[in-house]
Amino acid sequence: MIRFVVRRAASALGVLVAVSILTFLIFAAIPNGNPALRLAGRTASPQDIAAVTKAYGFNKPIYVQYAKTMQQVFTGQIQSYTQHVTVMSQIKRGLPATVSLAIGATVLWLVVAIILGLAAALRAGSATDTSITVLGFAGISAPSFVVGAILLYLFAFKTHLFPNGGYVGITSGVGTWFHHMVLPWISLAVLYIGIYSQVLRSTVVETLSEDFVRTARAKGLSRRRILTGHVLRTSLIPLVSLWGLDFAGVVGGGAILVETVFNLHGVGQYVQQSVSALDVPPILVTVLFGAIFVVLLSALVDVIYAALDPRIRLAA
Amino acid sequence: MALLDIDHLRVSFRTEGGTVQAVDDVSFSLEPGEILGIVGESGSGKSVTAMTIMGLTRSPNASFAGRITLTGPDGATTDLLAASNHQLESIRGARVAMIFQDPMTALNPVHRVGDQIAEQIRAHEPVGKRAATARAVDLLRRVGIPRPDERARSFPHEFSGGMRQRVMIAMTLSCSPQVLIADEPTTALDVTIQAQILAEIEDLRAETGVGVLLITHDLGVIAEVADRVAVMYAGRVVEQGDLRTMFTDPLHPYTWGLLGSVPRIDKDRPGRLPTIPGAPPSLQNTPKGCHFAPRCPHRFERCGEVPPLEAADATAPGHLDRCWLALDTKRKVRIVNGTIGLPAASPAGADTAGVR
Amino acid sequence: MTATETGGEAPAPAATAPLLEIDHLQVLFPVRAGMLGRTRAHVHAVDDVTINLTEGETLGLVGESGCGKTTLARTVLRLTKPTGGHLRFRGNDITALGQRDLRPFRAEVQMVFQDPQASLNPRKRVGQIISAGLALRGMPEKDRPARVRELLAQVGLSPEHVNRFPHEFSGGQRQRVGVARALAAEPRLIVLDEPVSALDVSIQAQVVNLLDDLQDRLGLSYIFVAHDLSVVRHVSDRIAVMYLGKIVEVSPAEALYSRPIHPYTEALLDSVPIPDAERARRARKPVQGDPPSATAPPPGCRFAGRCPHATDVCRRVEPPLVAYPGGHLAACHHPRNVSAEDLAAAVISPSSPASSGDSLPGSEAAL
Ligand SMILES: Nc1ncnc2c1ncn2[C@@H]1O[C@H](COP(=O)(O)OP(=O)(O)OP(=O)(O)O)[C@@H](O)[C@H]1O
Ligand SMILES: Nc1ncnc2c1ncn2[C@@H]1O[C@H](COP(=O)(O)OP(=O)(O)O)[C@@H](O)[C@H]1O
Ligand code: SF4
Ligand code: SF4
Ligand SMILES: [Mg+2]
Ligand SMILES: [Mg+2]
Secondary structure (H helix, E strand, C coil): CHHHHHHHHHHHHHHHHHHHHHHHHHHHHCCCCCHHHHHHCCCCCHHHHHHHHHHHCCCCCHHHHHHHHHHHHHCCCCECCCCCCEHHHHHHHHHHHHHHHHHHHHHHHHHHHHHHHHHHHHCCCCHHHHHHHHHHHHHHHCCHHHHHHHHHHHHHHHCCCCCCCCCCCHHHCHHHHHHHHHHHHHHHHHHHHHHHHHHHHHHHHHHHCCHHHHHHHHCCCCHHHHHHHHHHHHHHHHHHHHHHHHHHHHHHHHCHHHHHHCCCCCHHHHHHHHHHCCCHHHHHHHHHHHHHHHHHHHHHHHHHHHHHCHHHHHHC | CCCEEEEEEEEEEEECCEEEEEEEEEEEEECCCCEEEEECCCCCCHHHHHHHHCCCCCCCCEEEEEEEEEECCCCCEEECCCCCHHHHHHHECCCEEEECCCCCCCCCCCCCHHHHHHHHHHHHCCCCHHHHHHHHHHHHHHCCCCCHHHHCCCCHHHCCHHHHHHHHHHHHHCCCCCEEEEECCCCCCCHHHHHHHHHHHHHHHHHHCCEEEEEECCHHHHHHHCCEEEEEECCEEEEEEEHHHHHHCCCCHHHHHHHHHCCCCCCCCCCCCCCCCCCCCCCCCCCCCCCCHHHCCCCCHHHHCCCCCEECCCCCCCCEECCCECHHHHHHHCEECCEECCCCCCCCCCCCCCEC | CCHHHHCCCCCCCCCCCEEEEEEEEEEEEEEEECCCCEEEEEEEEEEEEEEEEECCCEEEEECCCCCCHHHHHHHHCCCCCCCEEEEEECCEECCCCCHHHHHHHHHHEEEECCCCCCCCCCCCCHHHHHHHHHHHHCCCHHHHHHHHHHHHHHCCCCHHHHHCCHHHCCHHHHHHHHHHHHHHCCCCEEEEECCCCCCCHHHHHHHHHHHHHHHHHHCCEEEEECCCHHHHHHHCCEEEEEECCEEEEEEEHHHHHHCCCCHHHHHHHHHCCCCCCCCCCCCCCCCCCCCCCCCCCCCCCCCHHHCCCCCHHHHHCCCCCEEECCCEEECCCCCCCCCHHHHHHCEECCCCCCCCCCCCCCCHHHC
């Protein structure tokens, strides 16, 4: 198992290096004037420009530029073109909102999807199953910003049950924080509830026909025990890998639309603003940042996976 | 009263292609300490019969008729077909236990084998996890798993097929059942391992007096371990009797065909293997009357009616068969080249021969 | 060295050149592990196997699951690449031929698989499946339909079945389709990997008879892989018993059953249940345990861990394949059912693996 973890970590590192090279190449390729000029700002002196050029190695071969840029990224010194503050400080500011959104939404989507998926699988072919499937596909096809806009319209503008967007830190009171997050959570979760419930439904249906479930019944186990100990336990395994990617995607700034609709000032919204301003450094950093999350979580997922399924460990 | 009594059992499944009559009027009984072999080709309804005893075929598409009576040590009887799901849960694994054909898939791959055994013990008895695991280790030792305390912590994929089947046997033993149903327990195993597992089942029967329902398609396995035999064909029992009679005085043409078509290592090689022409019928569309009629060289008009399962020879009341031919005719025609087999063509006298 | 030197390994007339020569063939599969997927060990699937097949002969191949029967069969067809040794077909070395050069050989050697369900393309009609073999022979397109019908009739199917899909057949009929597909290429040798194992007894007998008839009519050679010893006995002229990648005994079919020399063969035969209630039930003492891992086969005799006759030498020295009179070969230090004369006439066979010892059973060194 330990060897497995080490191996997985090493391959994660490799993927990260590859992603960083790729994003750097995009950074270098976007034709947006002299990057040194842009980094140094409009009021920069020739000395400032020279300093930036030296720091990023713009006068050096591309691999030096890569190394120097990465150094700037990882020491947190890289600056935004438009705002002239470090990108890191902006991301740090946006992170609480984004993490709140991700954690709340993921709890919501996992709980609801497991209940719906299980209910549909256990009544496969019935009206319950059909309605859950229809709802699931509706959730998958409804864009999250549309869901968000509708929710805002109904529950904020019309009825004032919930605040009209914005993020309030958890330190200002759990109640207000929660109140502000409910609508974003739902908007983001709808899509994943649709996907996860359908995936779970099909794996549960498949697992139910496995020989070992028949054995469990032949042992005289109760229905509940069979469902939790044998059916769900194995059916959740594929969900784990899905979840790792999705959760990491949201934390890494992937919930751009929901964050923007609800004006949460999270990492996603920062990405949105940078893209519309063609502000390349934040894009570079957030892509890297997102990639780090995705890679770390998928490595973590593989380890969880191996813990859940002993056959994987052997094959590894 | 027998330990387990199956009385006119019928099981059918509604499917897209129509109704499948998987079990069609099956009756037999099992005594304590007895090994009853059920033999038949694939699709003849052996597994459905076995799983119905366990209540494992219950589903909205399935319908049942008949009675399955289990008699307890105290003489109390339960109809397993009419029992509630809750009642069944307490009987399965505790009083009636089952081993399946494919040991590769019958165990849950993500749980340790010791835990899987302990789980069953705890489902039926109020014992702690520790005690249950200790008993699991004892059971593994008893079925001949080396280093059982270590192996109890292994996962199924770390065992060979034969060892997995031993684990399954250990599991079924855990609550000292009255009835053990073994559905093709050795079909997926090598002959050497098959011999080990059959020996294990025989030992068990001798030690615990459990009644065993041994399902197989291998007449050799039957001959080695069974006390009595029921031959199934297309959802029906076509012949039933004690082991010796079934091999020396088989009365149903299908049984002759079965006995004739197995190549044997203890006899001279025949030039060609005797065969049964054709293939078993689809259970969605079984022939009216005798199910074997389309393949039977001896069929005559009467065979359009369903023959009853009854004793043809009054002196052998335990030997039942389902065929309209007269006893004398059967004994006359079944010899092919000096051994029992299904004659290739209908003998001239078949329709003039007396019927019973 | 040729087979004839050893006192006739093949019962066929010595004048017939072997159709297929399997010469010290070895197939090792790497077991990869570690961070870089380095090869940690090898599965010894087929480990130094030598045997010949003459034209018109049926060679049975038996042994427990995982002993390398399928691997040997696939390697003979060059579907798996051997890691050592040679394969010769009609005297031509085919061990290292590329796909293009193999083409004439591919038509002459065909395979029928165990699972008739899985080995036929479910989306192709039976006619198309069989035509593929005709194409391999280079038959012009316009002649194919007639030949397909002929082939269907030859395997006992109705020519009307050409447009059916495999799933529209029963198991036994599907296996007939598999045989027809193999026959389409007009092969000289058909390798049959457990061709009847998935079939019911009554259907199994039909397919076995079909194979018999075809052999008589077309003069085919068969390699018949099976784990059912009764079926193998029925179809084979000669039988090779494999254990963990090695051939442990080769014998004319009848002699293997009447006079098994290797203790493993004896154990196998003892385990076969006999469908006869008259026989007194033997006190069953099945051979204990499972075969050891093919990744780390034990030194010496691979059966030693389970063998009731094992002695010290068995665990140290790999027994050579020894040729006894009557074309009977066995690799055991303590052979069963051999007379003093047999022992006196015994010689070490050239088929013996390179790693085996060089002392004959009964000699001083073997005790
Ligand atoms: N592609 C492969 N890679 C690694 N190992 C393999 C491969 N193919 C086969 N083996 C191993 O080689 C050994 C021989 O396998 P093979 O399939 O030839 O056995 P077999 O005698 O045909 O068994 P069975 O009776 O189960 O069909 C086994 O240990 C198997 O696990
Ligand atoms: N759940 C089911 N739904 C529909 N048909 C079934 C079901 N279970 C079994 N059958 C059919 O019942 C028949 C008998 O099956 P089975 O008892 O498994 O045969 P076997 O004698 O090989 O054990 C087969 O035709 C099978 O396809
Ligand atoms: S003789 Fe008639 S009743 Fe008897 S098996 Fe043949 S068809 Fe059935
Ligand atoms: S060589 Fe020894 S261990 Fe091997 S089979 Fe012969 S007697 Fe047994
Ligand atoms: Mg079955
Ligand atoms: Mg094989």
